Each structure stands twice: as C-alpha cells, then as structure tokens.
Amino acid sequence: MPFIHGIGCSGGVDFFLLNYHLLSFHKGSIMELALISPAKATLFGIPTVVFSLLIPLIGIGLFIYIMIRRFAPLSNAAPDNRFDRIPERILQLLKIWLAQYRQPRYMLAGVLHIIIFFGFRVLSIRSASLVIIGFVDGFTPPGFGGALGHGYAMLKDYAATLVLIACVIAAVRRGIFKPARYAVPEKYGHDHTAEAVFVLAIISTLMISESLYEASLVAAQAQKGMAAEYLAPLTLVWLFEGVLSSASLSVLQGIHLVCYFIHDLTFFFFLCFLPMGKHFHVITSVFNVFFMRLDKGIIKPVRHGVSDEELDELESFGVQKLEDFTWKHILDFYTCADCGRCSDRCPANRVKRPLSPRFITIKARDLVFKNYPLLGSPVESKPLIGDIYTDDEIWSCTTCGACEQECPLGIEYIDKMVDMRRNMVEEGAVPQSLQKPLSALEKRGNPWGIMEKKRAEWTEELEEEIQVNVLGKKKSADTLYFVDSISSYDDRMQDLARSTARILSAADIDFGILGKDERDSGNEIRRFGEEMLFQDIRDRNTDAILNSGAERIVTADPHAFNVLKNEYSDVPPVTHISQLIEEKLAEGKLRLKNVEDPAKVYTYHDPCYLGRHNGIYDSPRNVIDRIGNLKRVEMTGDCRDRSFCCGGGGLMLFYEPEEEQRMGVIRVEMAKSAGADVIVTACPFCLVNMEDAIKVSGMEGKIEAVDLTELIDRHIDNG
Numbered sequence: 001m002p003f004i005h006g007i008g009c010s011g012g013v014d015f016f017l018l019n020y021h022l023l024s025f026h027k028g029s030i031m032e033l034a035l036i037s038p039a040k041a042t043l044f045g046i047p048t049v050v051f052s053l054l055i056p057l058i059g060i061g062l063f064i065y066i067m068i069r070r071f072a073p074l075s076n077a078a079p080d081n082r083f084d085r086i087p088e089r090i091l092q093l094l095k096i097w098l099a100q101y102r103q104p105r106y107m108l109a110g111v112l113h114i115i116i117f118f119g120f121r122v123l124s125i126r127s128a129s130l131v132i133i134g135f136v137d138g139f140t141p142p143g144f145g146g147a148l149g150h151g152y153a154m155l156k157d158y159a160a161t162l163v164l165i166a167c168v169i170a171a172v173r174r175g176i177f178k179p180a181r182y183a184v185p186e187k188y189g190h191d192h193t194a195e196a197v198f199v200l201a202i203i204s205t206l207m208i209s210e211s212l213y214e215a216s217l218v219a220a221q222a223q224k225g226m227a228a229e230y231l232a233p234l235t236l237v238w239l240f241e242g243v244l245s246s247a248s249l250s251v252l253q254g255i256h257l258v259c260y261f262i263h264d265l266t267f268f269f270f271l272c273f274l275p276m277g278k279h280f281h282v283i284t285s286v287f288n289v290f291f292m293r294l295d296k297g298i299i300k301p302v303r304h305g306v307s308d309e310e311l312d313e314l315e316s317f318g319v320q321k322l323e324d325f326t327w328k329h330i331l332d333f334y335t336c337a338d339c340g341r342c343s344d345r346c347p348a349n350r351v352k353r354p355l356s357p358r359f360i361t362i363k364a365r366d367l368v369f370k371n372y373p374l375l376g377s378p379v380e381s382k383p384l385i386g387d388i389y390t391d392d393e394i395w396s397c398t399t400c401g402a403c404e405q406e407c408p409l410g411i412e413y414i415d416k417m418v419d420m421r422r423n424m425v426e427e428g429a430v431p432q433s434l435q436k437p438l439s440a441l442e443k444r445g446n447p448w449g450i451m452e453k454k455r456a457e458w459t460e461e462l463e464e465e466i467q468v469n470v471l472g473k474k475k476s477a478d479t480l481y482f483v484d485s486i487s488s489y490d491d492r493m494q495d496l497a498r499s500t501a502r503i504l505s506a507a508d509i510d511f512g513i514l515g516k517d518e519r520d521s522g523n524e525i526r527r528f529g530e531e532m533l534f535q536d537i538r539d540r541n542t543d544a545i546l547n548s549g550a551e552r553i554v555t556a557d558p559h560a561f562n563v564l565k566n567e568y569s570d571v572p573p574v575t576h577i578s579q580l581i582e583e584k585l586a587e588g589k590l591r592l593k594n595v596e597d598p599a600k601v602y603t604y605h606d607p608c609y610l611g612r613h614n615g616i617y618d619s620p621r622n623v624i625d626r627i628g629n630l631k632r633v634e635m636t637g638d639c640r641d642r643s644f645c646c647g648g649g650g651l652m653l654f655y656e657p658e659e660e661q662r663m664g665v666i667r668v669e670m671a672k673s674a675g676a677d678v679i680v681t682a683c684p685f686c687l688v689n690m691e692d693a694i695k696v697s698g699m700e701g702k703i704e705a706v707d708l709t710e711l712i713d714r715h716i717d718n719g
C-alpha cells in the first residue's frame with residue numbers, strides 16, 4: 001500500500017495520516033474513499049480508532065451502570081402481573097407506540113413528535129453503523145450493500161432533514177411561544193424549558209454532524225473525480241455538499257473526522273443523558289406502552305397476587321411510600337415526557353384544584369432520582385403525603401380518566417390515586433366532610449344514611465299502570481333495574497328513576513327492583529379507597545341480584561353500570577338504559593314523537609363512566625337523534641373521549657376541595673358556546689352538577705339540563 005502524506009493542520013503538526021487507499025461503507029456501497037476514515041486516521045500521532053473504541057466502550061459502560069441503578073426502585077416496588085394477554089399488548093404497542101396513535105390529538109406538537117420519533121427509528125441504523133465504522137473500516141449493515149442500502153441512504157437523509165426542521169420548530173415553539181401547558185407553577189419547582197431546548201440542540205447536533213460527515217466525503221469524491229453517491233435533493237447533506245463543494249481537501253478531511261467524533265460523542269452523551277430526566281421516555285416508552293393497562297373501568301387489586309380473602313393478612317393497605325407503588329407505576333414515573341397533556345385535560349387542574357396529574361408524576365420521578373442516587377446507597381423513603389403530596393391533591397381527583405385517555409405513553413393515574421387513598425383511609429386521614437357519608441354507607445348502604453326501607457319510595461309517585469315489583473326469593477323478573485343510591489333517595493334524581501321505569505314499562509320489559517335489598521353500587525366507595533367496605537357492599541348486592549333471578553341488569557346510572565359490569569363477578573349481563581332504548585327502538589318496541597320544541601338546540605354531555613371508562617358514546621346519541629326534528633350539536637373538541645368531567649365522580653358530591661370555579665360551570669359554558677339550549681346527559685351525578693352549575697352561574701332561563709331518560713320519557717309515542 002502506498003503511503004499518502006498527511007493533511008497538515010495550521011501548527012504544522014501531523015494531523016491526519018492516511019496509510020493506504022481506503023475502501024469504506026458509504027451509502028450502502030463499497031467505494032474508493034476520497035478521505036481518511038475515522039478507523040484509519042491518526043490525531044497527534046494517536047490512531048483515532050482508539051477514540052472510536054473508547055467512546056462507545058465508556059458510553060455503553062456508563063449507560064449500563066446508570067440503567068442498573070435506575071432498575072433498583074423497580075425491583076423494590078410492589079408486584080404487578082403485566083405479562084398477560086401478550087397478543088393484545090403487542091397490538092397496543094403497535095398502535096400507541098409504533099403508530100403514535102395518540103400524538104395528533106395535539107396536532108402541531110404531535111406531528112413534530114411523530115417526525116422526530118420516526119426520524120430516530122430510521123436513523124438508529126445509521127447511528128449504529130457509524131459507531132462501528134469508527135473501528136471496522138467500510139462496515140456495511142447486513143443486507144445494505146446494494147439497492148436496499150441506496151434506498152435507505154436516501155430515506156435517512158430525508159429523515160435527518162425533517163428531524164432537524166422539527167427540532168428547530170419545536171425549540172422556537174417551546175422557547176419563544178411557550179405554550180401554556182408546559183408552564184411550571186412556582187409551587188412545582190423550576191421551569192423545564194432549558195432541558196427541553198438542550199435536548200433539541202443535542203438531536204440537532206446529531207443530524208448536522210452526521211450530514212456534514214457525509215457531505216464532506218461526497219464533496220471530496222466529486223473533487224477527485226470519483227464516483228460519488230447520488231444525494232437526494234433538498235436534504236441537509238445535499239445542501240452541505242453544495243456549500244462544501246469548493247472547500248479544500250484538508251478542510252473536507254477536518255470536517256469529516258471532527259464531525260464523526262462530534263456525532264460519536266454526542267450520541268453516547270445523549271444515551272447516558274436520557275435516563276437523567278424526562279427524556280428517559282425515549283428508552284422506557286416502548287416498555288411502558290407494552291405494559292399499560294388493557295382494561296378500563298376497573299381499579300387494581302389492593303395488592304397483586306393477594307386474594308380478597310387474604311387481605312386481612314396484609315400489614316398495610318395501599319401506597320404510603322414510594323416502594324409501595326407497583327413497578328409499572330414507577331416505570332410510569334420514568335416514562336413521563338412532561339408534555340402536559342394530562343394536566344391540560346384534567347378538570348381538577350382546570351378549575352385550579354390543588355391537583356395537576358403531570359406533577360403527580362414529575363414529583364415522584366424527582367423523588368425516585370433523589371432516593372435512588374446514581375452514586376451511594378438508596379435513601380429511606382418517607383410517607384408520600386406530607387413529603388411530596390398533600391391530602392387535598394389526592395382527594396381532588398374525580399377519577400374521570402381524562403388524563404389517562406390523553407397520555408400518549410400509557411401513564412396511569414386513577415390506580416395511583418386510589419392506592420394512595422387506600423392508605424390514607426387506613427391511617428384515618430379522611431376529609432371531615434366525607435366521614436359522615438362513609439359511615440352512613442357502612443350502616444345504611446347509602447351516603448345519606450336514610451333507612452333501607454325507604455329505598456323504593458320513589459315508585460309511589462308513579463302512575464298506577466306502571467308496575468315496579470320488588471324482586472327477591474318470591475318474585476322474579478327478566479330484567480333487574482338497579483337504581484343505585486342517588487336516584488333512589490335524591491328528590492330530584494328520583495325523577496330519573498321514574499322516567500326509567502316508564503321507559504321499561506313502555507318497552508314492555510318484565511322488570512323489577514331490589515328495593516331495600518339494594519345497597520349503593522360501591523363504584524365511588526372503591527375509588528375513594530374504602531376497599532373493605534366496597535367488598536362488603538359488593539357481596540351483599542351480588543347475593544340480592546342472584547336472589548332476584550333476573551337474567552339481565554339495566555341501570556340508568558353510569559357509575560352503577562361501570563362497577564356492576566367491570567367489578568362485580570358472577571352477576572347477569574349489565575346494560576345501560578341508553579343501550580336498551582336503542583335496542584327497543586330498533587326492534588320497534590319503542591317509538592318516539594317529534595321533539596316538543598323544535599326551536600331548541602340540544603347537545604349531549606358524555607358522562608365519564610359511560611364514555612371514557614366504558615366506550616359508550618354512540619347509543620345515547622343515536623337515541624336522541626331518533627326524536628323527530630330534534631337539532632343536536634356537538635361540543636366539538638370537548639366531546640366523546642374528550643368530554644369534560646362535571647365534577648361528580650369519586651364521592652365529590654360530598655367533598656368540595658379548594659377551587660376557583662366549578663367544573664359543572666365550565667361544562668355548561670362549553671355547551672352554551674356550542675350553541676346549545678339544552679344539555680342532555682345520561683347520569684344522575686352529571687345532572688346534579690349541571691343543574692347546580694346553571695343556577696350558580698346565573699344561566700337559568702338561558703340553558704337547561706335534562707337526563708336522557710327524562711327526554712325519552714317525554715317523547716314516548718307508543719300509541
């Protein structure tokens with residue numbers, strides 16, 4: 001091999017020496033090299049291959065060390081079986097992680113993220129190849145030697161260009177326009193913009209250095225009259241090659257090697273930087289989405305692997321300190337990208353309650369990093385309430401599920417809230433206003449403490465021809481109408497129970513109720529954290545339901561619907577009244593008249609426990625639309641799975657945390673802005689809150705609220 005002179009630097013120091021004509025990987029092909037490759041150059045007399053080997057060795061070694069330290073809290077956490085239903089998990093992974101399904105819900109940020117995400121996937125092959133090229137001269141990934149390599153080269157050049165553009169737009173957006181949802185209120189610590197922009201700068205450095213590394217080589221090839229790879233127009237590398245085309249070979253050589261090592265160092269710095277903060281999601285998101293919950297509407301058991309019968313043997317209930325969370329929940333903390341979508345959609349945050357789900361996660365992640373330092377021994381964890389959270393923060397959650405629906409990374413909140421509440425209940429740290437309803441639920445099976453025998457009194461005001469039998473050992477019916485507490489006892493909500501009974505009767509359904517044997521369904525009790533009371537109530541209701549002999553259950557209360565359907569076992573199938581009305585309309589067993597007042601505009605409010613938690617969005621709409629001449633509008637952007645919670649879930653009727661505005665008022669304003677005169681809902685809790693909101697906001701006479709059962713009852717036309 002002939003010796004070729006080095007290209008000197010300004011100080012006359014022998015800078016780069018080319019020992020022989022090189023053959024190297026370039027754009028998937030083996031070709032004669034115009035420049036010295038990083039595997040063959042020398043710097044100050046030291047072969048650069050030494051750096052090409054040392055940088056990955058140190059980088060990977062450090063990364064493995066950091067990951068082992070980061071794994072420690074997961075191994076100390078509570079168990080959780082997330083290795084079940086693998087095919088469903090794979091599908092979820094493909095949809096939510098790979099296809100980035102939830103990202104476009106926030107269009108600009110989502111599209112930018114999709115570009116960076118796919119750019120990273122495409123460029124990962126190139127980045128890995130570049131690392132190897134540093135010590136294996138002419139390395140080509142298997143299969144990339146021919147047309148595939150050329151195709152890939154073009155793809156990755158466009159990917160790098162788009163990623164850089166996306167980074168610039170994201171940095172301008174984040175650093176200059178500062179969207180409100182990224183703001184960090186003072187009580188939650190310092191602003192996160194600097195870290196976000198720093199990471200965008202790192203990614204940009206990777207894109208630019210890779211493109212310059214390649215552009216310098218192609219420019220040198222062109223200057224030497226060698227066959228140069230075709231560069232796709234309008235790519236970063238194409239642009240750089242144009243700029244560098246007249247640069248001297250020594251400049252091109254310098255750029256080539258310097259950019260290689262900038263890329264190498266940045267790549268491994270980034271790898272080790274990722275587990276230090278919010279960008280850990282680049283590594284953990286694939287696992288977090290794979291292991292995310294598959295079912296909605298259910299609360300996790302007190303402890304995975306411990307049956308209800310064994311609960312008495314547990315030393316403590318729920319989550320008191322960090323390690324009481326499950327490993328999946330700690331993985332959630334690692335995975336949060338700090339995008340703020342959860343808090344943006346959180347009704348509690350919107351009305352300025354002391355809760356922002358994003359900071360539930362971020363505060364916990366900071367605590368994990370603090371308690372499990374990279375150097376030294378772990379610190380003993382303190383109780384979370386009082387350390388990083390306040391009581392009100394945890395009680396403020398309505399369990400509406402908007403945060404989980406929005407999170408693009410499968411981060412869970414409701415189970416964490418309930419787990420922390422379980423521990424607070426055990427410690428006796430229950431808000432004063434909730435103590436009375438809880439004790440009443442224990443004694444009388446309803447939060448008002450009204451006698452059980454009065455549970456069926458709402459039937460007394462029904463017309464004579466509407467027969468509502470109380471079912472039990474002596475009397476049976478096909479369908480059990482599960483009324484639940486609020487519609488049984490609240491004067492106004494009893495109207496809903498009566499409307500439901502009229503609808504069932506009009507549809508010629510053989511039905512009855514449990515009367516004094518019915519207890520509260522327990523949906524809120526479980527979400528409140530009173531697990532033992534919930535189990536007692538569930539078991540009593542289950543016995544009563546089975547004694548009724550009914551073959552199906554119908555309810556007009558989405559909270560009852562949710563818990564009976566998802567958290568009771570061995571009970572007959574459960575239907576929401578909207579589904580049953582839809583079915584009976586289709587069968588022709590129920591007919592509806594034209595709307596009473598065609599001038600009025602209606603809108604439908606999706607109750608959280610019917611929509612988000614159970615996916616029933618269409619039945620209520622279909623039923624409303626069957627009323628002739630009824631004009632219905634959507635609260636676009638705030639409907640279906642983006643419905644805004646009325647504030648009624650999780651025993652919130654009895655607990656009023658500090659807030660600037662009522663959730664119900666915001667919801668009524670949304671309906672008004674959509675042009676509605678009437679809000680139709682399908683949940684007694686929603687109706688209580690909407691009617692209350694209309695009163696307190698002075699909108700009486702301008703807008704009204706009605707339950708779906710009442711609306712249908714008024715429009716029944718069965719001849």
Ligand code: SF4
Binds near residue numbers: 355398
């Ligand atoms: S469940 Fe609803 S109220 Fe609770 S944190 Fe999530 S969005 Fe907020």
Ligand code: SF4
Binds near residue numbers: 336341
């Ligand atoms: S929990 Fe999810 S939605 Fe909320 S900030 Fe983190 S990544 Fe974003």
